[in-house]
Each structure stands twice: as C-alpha cells, then as structure tokens.
Amino acid sequence: MYAEERQQAVVQQVVAQGRMSVAEIAALFAVTTETVRRDLTALEALGLVRRVHGGAVPASALTTLEPALGERDAANVEAKGRIARAALELLPPAGASILLDAGSTTARLADAIPATHRLVVFTHSVSIAARLAGNDRIELHLLPGRVRPHTHAAVGATTVAAVGVLRVDMAFMGANGVSVGHGFSTPDSEEAATKRAFVLAADRVVGLVDATKVGVDSSVRFAALDEVDVLVTDASIQRDDRAAIAGADIEVVVA
Template sequence: MYAEERQQAMVQLIGQQGRVSVAELAANLAVTTETVRRDLSALERMGLIRRVHGGAVPASALAAIESGISERDQDNTEAKDAIAVAAIALLPPPGSMIIIDAGSTTARFAALLPRDHRLTVVTHAVSVAARLAGLPHIDLFLLPGRVRTTTHAAVGAETVAALSNIRADVSFLATNGISTTFGLTTPDRDEAATKRALAAAGRRAVVLADSTKIGVESSLRFAALSEIDVLVTDSGISDDDASALAAADVEVVIA
C-alpha cells in the first residue's frame, strides 16, 4: 500500500469510528506505530484529522478535546510508574525548591518523594497538594487560581502572577503533546499560560511524559524544546524522535 492510500484509509477509519488509537490504526493497516504517528502528523497538517492523546479524531471534532485527569490516570500506567521512579533521580539537593505540574505522571512522581529528602514544593495541582499536605519533610505552597474541572489544576492570571515571584531549582512538568518541530503543547489557553509560567519559574525544566505523547500536537504551545532541559520517557520513543530531541539539546532519560 502506498503512503497516499494508507493515509486515505486512516482518514476513512477515523471518520467512521470518531476516535481511533494509534495501536488500532497500526494493526488495521499492518504498519508500525511510528509510521502511523508520522502519517497522522501529515494528515493533521493538511487539516484532515486532529491528533489527540493516543490517537486521532475527525477534523470536525471539537478543538479543545481533552481527557480528564481520572481518565488519563488509567492510560499507560506501567510506563508512567517507571517514569516517576526515574525522575526521582533528578531531584535537586535537600533543602531545594521544586515545582510540580498537574498531571497523572507528575502525581505519581510526587507520591514517591523520599522521606529523607527535605524539599519546598510549589504546585497548582489539587491532587499533588493532597498527596503532600502534612508531610513533615515537605514545605508545601499551593498556588492560587481557578481550579479546572478537567485537570484539577489552578490556572489563570492569579496563578501566573504568583509564579512570576518564584525561582525554583527544578520545574517538573507534564504535557499533552511533544512535537520535535513545534514543542510542548496543551489545548486550553489558561492551562498553556500557567504551564508557560511553571516552566519559566524553574532554573531547570524536566518533562515527564510517556512516549505516546511524542509526535502529538495540541493547539497551544507553552514551551519550545530550547526551554526544556530533560525529557523522562519510556522505551517506546523512536530513534528519530530521540535524535531530534538530542539535536535540540534536550537530554532524554529512558525509564
């Protein structure tokens, strides 16, 4: 099957089913998931489909499709657990300040913070704050703002303003998508502004994201690759993507 025929078949499947995963497309068309992701990126650039976490939807679907935190928490759990463990090795020394973004993988990371490692933690995530509140080795600061029902995270002008007065040692970030050409993205405007401020508030920016998010582009960029120091991901990342990230001076840690 030629690439044009394969891509036409993808558009038809997505149109018929409404939402199709990368794995389903790969199985249906007898190609690799890397091939599917490349085809989906091309089809999205042509305006024929929209990429979402783990797959694609028709171009006519709502622009701000975004799964909730409880739904995302059930996806790729083994990879997320391994990524959270690997990210612990990137903690700054005891007594440092870190920022933890809202996300299913960053929440796992927060739960693993070692008890003998005193830290100041700044977060806008209700789930992260709930895990850390009252722990004697954590000085916890919860950022102000409107809490979104989708992500359970405080966002908006108050959140951004509070972050402008903070300089943390490391920001641990989540993302909806990572493009080697466009950067890190999310579909919500307030979320994007807040994530941009979270990234800027840290001396180092570490992204925790499983490999299904690589190659996905949401509508709003909150960070270019040049603004990211480390990506912690799983072994599903392709060699091409790993090389592109390394060329952008992003250290890739495989969990």
C-alpha cells in the first residue's frame, strides 16, 4: 500500500471509529508508530484529522466539555507539580509583576512561590488569591468580574477591561488544549476572552500545560503558538508534538 492510500484509509478508520490510538493504527496497517505519527502530522496539516494525545480524532471533533476545578486538580497531580517547580525557574526578578491565570497547574505554581520572593501578582482566580493572601511579600490584586462556579475564576467584560489597562512582566497561562493547528484553547468563550487579555497584557507569556492536553484542540483559541514564549510541560509529551511546537519558535521546557 502506498503512503497516500494508507493515509486515506487512516482517515476513513478514524472517522468511522471516532478515535484511534497510534498503536491501533500501526497494528491495523502493519507499520511503525513513527510512520503513523508522520501520517497523522501530514493529515492534520491537510485538515483531515486532529491529533490528540496518543492518537487522532476526526477533524470535526473539538473538545467542548470543561472539567470542573476539583476534577482538574485531581488529575495528573505529579506532572503538574513538576511543571510548577520548573516554572519557578522562569519567575521574573524580585519586584516584577505577573499575571496568574486560573487553573490547577498555575495554582501549584502559586503554592510554590518562595515566601521571600517579592512580586506584584494579578489574578482572576479566587482560589489562587486565597493561596497567596497570607504571603506578605506579595502585593496581591484580585481582578473584578463574575465568578464562574465551574472554575472559581472572574470573567466577563469587567475582567477584560481591568486587564486591558495593565502591563506586566510575565503571564503564566493554563489551557485545555495546545496544538500546532489551533494554538492555545479553552472551551468557554468568556474564559478565552480573559485569557486573551492576559496574553496581550504581558511582555512574556509562559504556558503551563501537562502533556495530556498537547495535541488537543478545545473550541475557542485564545493565543496562537507564536504569541506564547515558553511552554512548560511534562516528559510524557510525544516527541513529534514537542518538535512541531518547538518549530513554531516556542521554547519547550520539559519538567
């Protein structure tokens, strides 16, 4: 079977089954997993499938379900801890200003900030603000807005307007999905608008995203790949995904 014939057959199988892993495709077509990953990369570039962690889904499949904060906090705990510790190395010097996006991994970064490190911190996350409120070395600003029960984060026009007048040294961002084709994304449009404002307000943007979300597209993009300076992820990221993202001129830090 020629490569073009195999790739066409892969698309047909992925559409028929709704999702296939790299290993399943390799076994079905008697090729190596490296060949499958190359096929999926080519097919994604053509808009025929979407890469997800460990496999592929039909091109029309977008992540629309948003896990609640408690569910996210309990997932991939060790990887998120490693990511947060690696992100500490990227903190700007004492006296600098940062934006902390809502999320379970950014919350771990908030926990890890040394008590001796003086920072100005802006956040829209009630949970993160509560974690930092007792640190007298941090000048803490909780951004206004309607708090979503799902994420404990302030969103809406008031939040976006408050961020719009800021200029900070660095923003630490979470995401529900990161891919070469779609960038950094999240399911909720109001969350996306707030995240977008964070990206525009920062001199340097750092994404804190565990590898299960790499290669995944959520429904609303808030940043293109080239608008983020550093992606901090964990060691289970697929080699092809890491290379593709690094090829978009983003520094990839593997914790």
